[in-house]
Amino acid sequence: MRxxxxxxxxxxxxxxxxxNRDRLVTxxxxxxxxxxxxxxLMKVVHQLGVSGMVETVRGRNGGLRLKxxxxDINIGQVVRNTETDFYMAECFDPNNVGCAxxxxxxxxxxLGAATAAYLKVLDGVTLADMLVNVKTAERPGAVSPVIFHPREPVTL
Known part of the structure; x- marks a missing residue:
């Protein structure tokens, strides 16, 4: 899945x-x-605001912060809120029944079970889990990639 x-x-x-919880971010x-x-990114941030995850502060010294x-921010829910569909193949689309x-x-x-397992892993992760191992890279403000291991093993 991509x-x-x-x-x-x-x-x-x-x-x-x-x-960057200690400051407003633009x-x-x-x-x-x-x-x-x-x-x-403005469209993305707008949706995060509508979903109640991000607060926007207007004005000259305004910006964004976590709300x-x-x-309390579940990664599985973020993915469900931002992806338009989870049609792994043509047959998942109820409007398209062209497969013989x-x-x-x-x-x-x-494929349905694989998608459910994928979302189950994401449901076991919060934003706090993702922030635990993030390290600042050499560039100021840059973050290095982190390999995440979910708290609960996934069995298929």
């Missing part, structure tokens, strides 16, 4: 905000760090 850039930007924004700060479009504690095998195919069930 996340859209929209979801990727939402997750990066939340991580940045979680690492959309430009996040865009500059990650080398992404400020205009695209909820990092432990759909009546007897077991692939849809297998």
């Amino acid at each position: 996340l859209t850039s929209y979801t990727d930007y939402a997750l990066r924004s939340l991580i940045f905000l979680g690492l 959309i430009q700060d996040i865009a500059d760090l990650h080398g992404i479009s400020k205009n695209h 909820r504690e990092p432990a 095998y759909s009546a007897s195919c077991t692939l849809k069930g297998v």
Whole structure:
């Protein structure tokens, strides 16, 4: 499964905000760090605000901050809120029933179980979990990649 850039930007924004709880952050700060479009990021941040995860402060010294504690922001929910669908194959789309095998195919069930397992892992992770091992890289404000190990093992 591959996340859209929209979801990727939402997750990066939340991580940045979680690492900078002591100050207001601008959309430009996040865009500059990650080398992404400020205009695209504005749409992402707007949705994070609508969902109640991010608070926006208007005005000359305004910016963004987390509205909820990092432990209260579930990564599985963030992904569900930002992805438009989880159609792993054409047969998952209820408006498209063009597959000749759909009546007897077991692939849809297998892919459905794989998607459920994927989301189950994400449901076991909060923003706080993601911030624990983040280390500042050599560039100021940059974060190094972290390999995350979920708290609970996933059994399929």
